[in-house]
Amino acid sequence: MAGLPVTLLRASLSWVARRLGRHTVDFVDEEPDTPAPRTVYVVGEDGHQWFAAFGCPCGCGETIKLSLVPGDRPGWRxxxxxxxxxxxxPSVWRQVGCQSHFWLRKGRTDWC
Ligand SMILES: [Zn+2]
Structure with missing residues (x-):
């Protein structure tokens, strides 16, 4: 049986999610200079996740960075x-700039 390779299937689903305006994860070893919209970059190396970086969903143009290092406070998973x-x-609450407070759940932004 010639099935669709899982990687291709996942890539297609990710494309669909993106088209629906959801945030998708991209694993990288270096943070891009200009983050693509609705892409959450997980920056790390050798299986370690250091931080997540993504453009603020409110559209203010700021890049949000969150520590993913276990034990860090504040820290996120x-x-x-x-x-x-x-x-x-947990939820993201910016203490500076736009003061956005939201949850990111399954790629959707739930504003608080
Ligand atoms: Zn913002």
Missing amino acids: IRRHWDGTASLT
Whole structure:
């Protein structure tokens, strides 16, 4: 049986999620200078996750950076779902600039 390779299937699902305006996860070893919209970059190396970086969903143009190092305070955990979408725990509350407060759940921004 010639099935669709899993990697291709996942890439397609991630594309669909993106088209729906969801945030998707991209694992990188260096943060890009200009983050693509609705892409949560997980920066790390050798299986370690250091931080997540993504453009603020409010549209203010700021890049939000969150520590993913276990034990860091404040620190976050990120989950990449089967369709490539991102969930962050706990919520994000910017103390500077736009003061945005939101949850990122399965790629969707839930404003507080
Ligand atoms: Zn903002």
